[in-house]
Amino acid sequence: MRRLVPLAALLLTLTTATPAAAAPPRSAPAPLAATPIQIYGAWHCGNDYCTWGAARTVAEFDSQNHWMIDRGDGRPAVNLVVLSFVNPLDLLRQTTNATTLDGVPRGMTPEIVGWFTSRGVRVMLSIGGITYTGAWDTALAENPTLLGQRAAAVATRLGVGIEIDYEQNTNPNLAGLQSFIDAYRTVHPYDATGARPQARLTIDVAAGDRYLIALNRKATADWLRTDTPVLDYANAMVAAKPASASTSQASWQEHVDGKPQYAPPVPPLAPAKFTGGSYLAHGGKPLPECVDYATSVQRAAAPYAQSVAPNGAGSTAGMLGFMFWAAERPATKGIGTAPPNTCERGAGAGATALAVPVPMPALRQS
Numbered sequence: 223m224r225r226l227v228p229l230a231a232l233l234l235t236l237t238t239a240t241p242a243a244a245a246p247p248r249s250a251p252a253p254l255a256a257t258p259i260q261i262y263g264a265w266h267c268g269n270d271y272c273t274w275g276a277a278r279t280v281a282e283f284d285s286q287n288h289w290m291i292d293r294g295d296g297r298p299a300v301n302l303v304v305l306s307f308v309n310p311l312d313l314l315r316q317t318t319n320a321t322t323l324d325g326v327p328r329g330m331t332p333e334i335v336g337w338f339t340s341r342g343v344r345v346m347l348s349i350g351g352i353t354y355t356g357a358w359d360t361a362l363a364e365n366p367t368l369l370g371q372r373a374a375a376v377a378t379r380l381g382v383g384i385e386i387d388y389e390q391n392t393n394p395n396l397a398g399l400q401s402f403i404d405a406y407r408t409v410h411p412y413d414a415t416g417a418r419p420q421a422r423l424t425i426d427v428a429a430g431d432r433y434l435i436a437l438n439r440k441a442t443a444d445w446l447r448t449d450t451p452v453l454d455y456a457n458a459m460v461a462a463k464p465a466s467a468s469t470s471q472a473s474w475q476e477h478v479d480g481k482p483q484y485a486p487p488v489p490p491l492a493p494a495k496f497t498g499g500s501y502l503a504h505g506g507k508p509l510p511e512c513v514d515y516a517t518s519v520q521r522a523a524a525p526y527a528q529s530v531a532p533n534g535a536g537s538t539a540g541m542l543g544f545m546f547w548a549a550e551r552p553a554t555k556g557i558g559t560a561p562p563n564t565c566e567r568g569a570g571a572g573a574t575a576l577a578v579p580v581p582m583p584a585l586r587q588s
Contacts, residue, residue, distance in 0.1 A: 256528040257540025260585055261455075261497050262578040263302025264290070264569070265348065265548040269560070272306050272351060272552060274329035275321030280337050286550060286560045291341045293570030300569065301582045302344045304385055305330050306548065307351035310361040313376070314369045326376055335380050342581035344419060347380070348426075349373060350387035358388045362398030370405025374420070377410060383422030385457070391433060396440045403445065403452060412451055416584045424454050429461045429499065430473035431481045431488050439488045442480070446495045448536055448588040455585065456491070460499040460547045464509065467522035474498045474526075474541065478533050492536025494586040498527060502546035502565060503558050511546060512559060515571035520544050524576060537588045543578075 268274040269286060284291075293299040309317075313325035321328055326347075335345045350358050361369050373384050384406065388394060406423055413421035425441050428434040445452040458474055465473075480490035500519045502511050510518040527541045546569060551558040559565050572578075 255539075256525070257538065257586075259524075259528065259543040259576045259578055260583060261302055261543035261545070262569075262573055262576065263300050263304060263344075263497075263543075264502060264546040265304045265306045265552075267306055267548045267550055267552040267558075268327075268329050269551050270329075271554050272353070272548070273321060274305060274307075274327035277328050277331055278334065280333050283334055283337060289559070289564040289566045289570060290549060291338070291343065292566075293573055294566045295574075297573070298341050298343050298580050299565060299573050300343060300546075301573075301578055301580045302346070302545075303338050303549070304346045304348050304545075305334075305382075306348040307354060307387065308347050308349045308376075309354050309357050310349050310369060311354070311357035311364075313349065313372050314361045314365060316372070325372065330380070332380060335382060339381065339419075344383070344422070344582050345380075346383035346385050346419075346422060346424070347376065348385040348387045350389065350426075352389045355389050359390060359395060362395040362402065366395075366398040366401035367405040370402040371409065373402070374406045374409035377406075377420040381419050383419050383424070383454075386423070386425040386453075388437065389426070389434065390437070391435075394434075394437050396436065399437075399440075400444075407452065412454070414451075414584065414587055416454075416582065422454050424457065426457045426459050427477070427496075429458050429465075429470070430476035431484075432476070435481075435484070435488065438477075439484075439486065442477075442489050442491045442535075446491060448492050448495065451495075451587070455494075455542055456496040457545050458496055458498050460501055464501040464504050465519070467519050467526070470498060470500065470519060470523055471526045471530075475530070478530055478535075480534060490532070490534035492538075492588060493530050493532055493541045494536050494538050494588055495542070497542045497545045498523065499545045499547060502548060502569060503552055503556060503563070504547075505556050508557065508563050508568075510568060512563065512565040512568040515568050515575060518568055518572065520569075520572050521575070538586055540586075542585060544572075
């Protein structure tokens, strides 16, 4: 019996190894090409927890934020900064008080904008944020067209773009927001080249499709189309707390896929029409996103972000890039990104590893 085993094995080998019976080799699937990252930016909360309530000298601002324009080799660590936040009701009413001048926080000055733009870093102002949700509701009910005109005027005066951060999860005033956008676009029409900073108009949506649903549905269906674009792109914001790369990617995939099971459905969003958000600063210790690119979310998520395929909208693979929450002092608790907790070795190293272009190029349109 011991001799029969190897003999049977030999016969089996001879039978299956002949050229006529051999299975053809399978070719490995071609890897998806990595699409270059185009946006690598940070929301910026100033030194007073997103209020920007006092004017600052350029020298003092540089001492707290130099890493943003110098990743260690003289090149900026980001190619976009979004100054956060403008109160929409103050903007509409042109409020002037201790922290606001003609509706704009006193810290958002031409000098601070110029500190960034002179290094090739694009600047935008964010209108809203969760604190000002009620202010958005009131302003949109009061005069959304005038609000859009005044946002456009500020963009003209400072040479910046505008971000819409309207975080109303229950019955958002979409008609009013449409009027705001129409008024803004009358002054600053959509510009696919990106040559005019004032023409850059974007919107924030939730990390995935399960929050801010009505806003996300409207934005995806009507404002973020690749055939008739109205807004330049959306930012998928950070989750409630720092998330892993895999969790973030699952949320971003919801935008790519849409939610056909919802009534009415949320259509799919082109990967070329949004960025993914990650925490730069949160809590009492530095995050890898700030201080250690090798173990950061942006490094782990980069292959996905650069290759995610369209699924019903758009024609090119890959998201636009990453946005980070948030520079300097984003919360009353926590360390932020001011010295000694600066981000050259995290975001800065990522800008180098991902070959982030500075200044930002014209964005992919489909």
